[in-house]
Amino acid sequence: MSNKKCEKDEDLLLSVICMSADPYLRSGCKTGEIPRPMSGFVVGKIIESKNKAWPVGSFMGAALPFSSLQLLNSEILAKTISWNLTEYVTEETATLGLGVLGMPGATAYGGFIDVLRPKKGETIFVSSAAGAVGSMVGQLAKNIYDCHVIGSCGGAEKNKLIKEKFGFDGAIDYKAVTGGAEELAKKIKESSAAGIDMYFENVGGMHFEAAMACLKAHGRVAICGCISRYNDASGAAPLNKIDISQMIYSFQRIEGFVCMPWLGGAKGAFLKEMSAWHKQGKVGCEQCIFEGIETWPDAFQSLFMGANLGKVCIKM
Amino acid sequence: MSNKKCEKDEDLLLSVICMSADPYLRSGCKTGEIPRPMSGFVVGKIIESKNKAWPVGSFMGAALPFSSLQLLNSEILAKTISWNLTEYVTEETATLGLGVLGMPGATAYGGFIDVLRPKKGETIFVSSAAGAVGSMVGQLAKNIYDCHVIGSCGGAEKNKLIKEKFGFDGAIDYKAVTGGAEELAKKIKESSAAGIDMYFENVGGMHFEAAMACLKAHGRVAICGCISRYNDASGAAPLNKIDISQMIYSFQRIEGFVCMPWLGGAKGAFLKEMSAWHKQGKVGCEQCIFEGIETWPDAFQSLFMGANLGKVCIKM
Numbered sequence: 001m002s003n004k005k006c007e008k009d010e011d012l013l014l015s016v017i018c019m020s021a022d023p024y025l026r027s028g029c030k031t032g033e034i035p036r037p038m039s040g041f042v043v044g045k046i047i048e049s050k051n052k053a054w055p056v057g058s059f060m061g062a063a064l065p066f067s068s069l070q071l072l073n074s075e076i077l078a079k080t081i082s083w084n085l086t087e088y089v090t091e092e093t094a095t096l097g098l099g100v101l102g103m104p105g106a107t108a109y110g111g112f113i114d115v116l117r118p119k120k121g122e123t124i125f126v127s128s129a130a131g132a133v134g135s136m137v138g139q140l141a142k143n144i145y146d147c148h149v150i151g152s153c154g155g156a157e158k159n160k161l162i163k164e165k166f167g168f169d170g171a172i173d174y175k176a177v178t179g180g181a182e183e184l185a186k187k188i189k190e191s192s193a194a195g196i197d198m199y200f201e202n203v204g205g206m207h208f209e210a211a212m213a214c215l216k217a218h219g220r221v222a223i224c225g226c227i228s229r230y231n232d233a234s235g236a237a238p239l240n241k242i243d244i245s246q247m248i249y250s251f252q253r254i255e256g257f258v259c260m261p262w263l264g265g266a267k268g269a270f271l272k273e274m275s276a277w278h279k280q281g282k283v284g285c286e287q288c289i290f291e292g293i294e295t296w297p298d299a300f301q302s303l304f305m306g307a308n309l310g311k312v313c314i315k316m
Numbered sequence: 317m318s319n320k321k322c323e324k325d326e327d328l329l330l331s332v333i334c335m336s337a338d339p340y341l342r343s344g345c346k347t348g349e350i351p352r353p354m355s356g357f358v359v360g361k362i363i364e365s366k367n368k369a370w371p372v373g374s375f376m377g378a379a380l381p382f383s384s385l386q387l388l389n390s391e392i393l394a395k396t397i398s399w400n401l402t403e404y405v406t407e408e409t410a411t412l413g414l415g416v417l418g419m420p421g422a423t424a425y426g427g428f429i430d431v432l433r434p435k436k437g438e439t440i441f442v443s444s445a446a447g448a449v450g451s452m453v454g455q456l457a458k459n460i461y462d463c464h465v466i467g468s469c470g471g472a473e474k475n476k477l478i479k480e481k482f483g484f485d486g487a488i489d490y491k492a493v494t495g496g497a498e499e500l501a502k503k504i505k506e507s508s509a510a511g512i513d514m515y516f517e518n519v520g521g522m523h524f525e526a527a528m529a530c531l532k533a534h535g536r537v538a539i540c541g542c543i544s545r546y547n548d549a550s551g552a553a554p555l556n557k558i559d560i561s562q563m564i565y566s567f568q569r570i571e572g573f574v575c576m577p578w579l580g581g582a583k584g585a586f587l588k589e590m591s592a593w594h595k596q597g598k599v600g601c602e603q604c605i606f607e608g609i610e611t612w613p614d615a616f617q618s619l620f621m622g623a624n625l626g627k628v629c630i631k632m
Contacts, residue, residue: 204560226561239557244520245542247572254570256563 006050010074013048017094019066020103021290021299021312023227037065038296043085043097044070051077059085061097061263066296068316081264088275099132099285099311100278101271103259107224108136108283109270110262115222115255116198123148123192125211127174128202130158132285132311133224135166137200142167143282147198150191152184152207165286174207184210195219204228208240215252223256286310322366326390329364333410335382335609336419337616337628339543353381354612359401359413360386367393375401377413377579382612384632397580404591415448415601415627416594417587419575423540424452424599425586426578431538431571432514439464439508441527443490444518446474448601448627449540451482453516458483459598463514466507468500468523481602490523497525504530511535520544524556531568539572602626 006013020041046058054060062082064070085097099105111133112118124141128134129151141147150170151162159171170191177184184206188196197219199211204226211221246252261267277283288310290299299312322329336357362374370376378398380386401413415421427449428434440457444450445467457463466486467478475487486507493500500522504512513535515527520542527537562568577583593599604626606615615628 201560208560223560223563226564239559241555242558243555244517244524244539244570244572247539247570248541249574250572251574252572254560254563256560256566256568258565258567 004069004071006048006071008050008073010051010077011049012046012051012054012072012077014044014060014062014064014070014072015047016042016044016064016066016068016070016316017091018043018098018316019293019296019314020098021296021303021314022103023225023303025300026304037067039063039065041098041103042066043089043094043102045091045094054084057086059089059094059097061085061102066293068293081260083263083265083271085271088271095287095289095311095313095315096278096285098313099287100136100274100283103263104132104285104311105136105274105283106259106263106270107133108140109274110259110268111200111222111224111257112137112140114262114268115257116200116220118145118147118198120146121148122197123150123195123216124198124200125150125152125188125196125214126168126200126202127152127207127211128225128227129153129162129166129168129171130310131202134200134202135162135310136283136285138162138166138168139283140277141198142169144277148192150188150196161286177206181206181209181213185213188214198222200224202227204240205238209242212242212246215246215250217250217252219250219252221252221254223254224258288312290314292316320385320387322364322387324366324389326367326393327365328362328367328370328388328393330360330376330378330380330386330388331363332358332360332380332382332384332386332632333407334359334414334632335612335630336414337606337612337619337630338419339541339619341616342620353383355379355381357414357419358382359405359410359418361407361410370400373402375405375410375413377401377418382609384609397576399579399581399587401587404587411603411605411627411629411631412594412601414629415603416452416590416599419579420448420601420627421452421590421599422575422579422586423449424456425590426575426584427516427538427540427573428453428456430578430584431573432516432536434461434463434514436462437464438513439466439511439532440514440516441466441468441504441512441530442484442516442518443468443523443527444541444543445469445478445482445484445487446626447518450516450518451478451626452599452601454478454482454484455599456593458485460593464508466504466512477602493522497522497529500526501529514538516540518543520556521554525558528558528562531562531566533566533568535566535568537568537570539570540574604628606630608632 046054126134126137130153138149141149149168151168152172152174154175162168163171172187195214195216199221201223202225205228262270362370442450446469454465457465465484467484468488468490470491478484479487488503511530511532515537517539518541521544578586
């Protein structure tokens with residue numbers, strides 16, 4: 001099957017069980033670049049080990065190349081992010097480590113809990129609300145912080161899902177918004193006349209401007225993603241407009257972040273808390289599973305067609 | 317002189333010693349509005365009192381109407397912000413309470429210490445660097461946090477001042493910048509090739525865009541003022557452009573604030589720390605003093621002509 005072997009201290013052999021396809025990978029694929037293996041988030045099982053932290057049978061989440069069997073040494077392990085899923089998943093539930101217990105979960109957790117710093121009963125607006133991250137932000141806001149939760153996503157099916165399955169109070173079909181940021185802001189205010197305390201930004205463009213137009217005093221915006229710009233090879237997609245003077249007397253804050261500090265354990269208690277909330281049925285992540293490594297390109301492309309509901313995983 | 321008298325509990329009679337003229341007041345003066353007394357920051361002495369917190373002889377800083385003698389009751393005191401300067405000023409040094417120990421000092425202190433959260437040796441860019449707030453931010457950055465400090469202000473005289481008197485490492489004459497944000501960013505990088513960790517925003521416009529273009533990972537922007545928009549009665553002054561996607565992987569933060577929490581004592585230890593730093597010669601505030609209440613309009617207008625250096629005060 002393979003001639004890979006653990007030889008040095010800390011070496012380990014990882015058998016990858018599943019891989020993730022995520023929008024952010026798009027910005028790493030520039031046309032004309034020298035080909036190299038795609039990397040991303042994977043979950044695997046340790047099948048050979050000279051590493052005390054990772055005995056045989058452990059489950060690892062990590063950012064690694066998309067290949068089925070990997071010999072990892074101390075140098076590789078030091079350079080990549082990894083998290084120990086042994087207490088939390090089995091071979092059958094390994095895809096949880098790509099969702100609620102992986103990058104999207106850590107993104108929702110870190111961005112909502114530590115960047116937005118919610119107070120009970122506040123109002124939040126979430127874009128890409130039917131996606132893995134957005135839907136978990138909505139669930140945390142609703143089920144842990146009792147927030148008024150407004151989501152935006154594209155199409156009737158997704159809008160139905162976020163209300164019925166994830167408990168959003170308001171759902172806005174952004175594809176039906178033809179009047180830009182102004183119309184979107186009006187729709188947000190139809191769900192919360194006083195505006196919003198928090199905005200979880202996944203898309204950019206008119207969503208950002210509409211959210212800023214609705215943002216209350218002491219409002220916070222967490223910039224998590226900007227999918228509207230990822231496919232813009234020309235760099236010509238319009239920048240956002242902002243009136244920074246609105247932020248002064250209102251003490252408003254805009255903050256960018258990625259999941260790494262929470263996923264890697266430097267901040268917060270991500271695995272422990274999210275796993276508990278998941279078991280209590282308070283937060284979950286829809287999965288859209290493709291079977292076989294050869295389905296990766298289709299799985300990836302599906303992210304940009306607005307076709308999927310939830311986290312896209314590819315099982316080996 | 318007056319028929320005002322303290323009659324009820326908590327009443328006090330304040331004799332105003334000096335008043336402040338500040339750019340932010342511009343946005344409160346709309347053409348065509350029903351006339352009302354201007355209000356702003358004043359320092360005065362308590363000359364009669366039924367208020368235990370403010371015995372006769374106390375010095376009060378407060379936001380109040382610009383009138384020489386004021387009877388304040390508990391209702392007025394509850395609605396306005398005030399701070400107790402008795403330990404820190406005398407009749408002769410009362411104008412300190414409009415500068416280093418007043419709104420500009422609390423703005424510099426709160427914005428720099430608590431909003432920007434500096435680390436020793438970081439690089440900061442400050443706009444309106446010769447102004448009361450900007451010059452104090454520069455001094456705090458240089459003398460307390462050993463930062464590399466770059467300032468922007470208009471004209472050779474001010475640029476000389478911030479380097480020679482306030483110890484700025486780099487000084488940029490924004491009036492000589494004809495190529496917009498791009499040229500300004502280039503000038504910032506001439507002083508710090510690696511960019512900036514912090515930006516203290518007083519003006520908006522090209523300064524904001526240049527600062528964002530130079531902002532390093534984990535960079536912070538404190539939005540304190542936006543003087544470029546205050547005189548824009550039409551609302552037609554162009555908004556800023558922003559690429560929010562630059563903030564994601566870099567964990568950048570933009571945050572608006574005003575001085576009230578620090579000035580009123582809800583946050584930090586403003587009076588105690590700034591007064592100590594002032595006595596140690598680490599932070600001070602240039603004063604431009606007009607004599608007589610009738611000079612207020614001239615004093616105010618001078619703020620927008622780029623004529624003054626430092627805090628504009630009017631002595632009664």
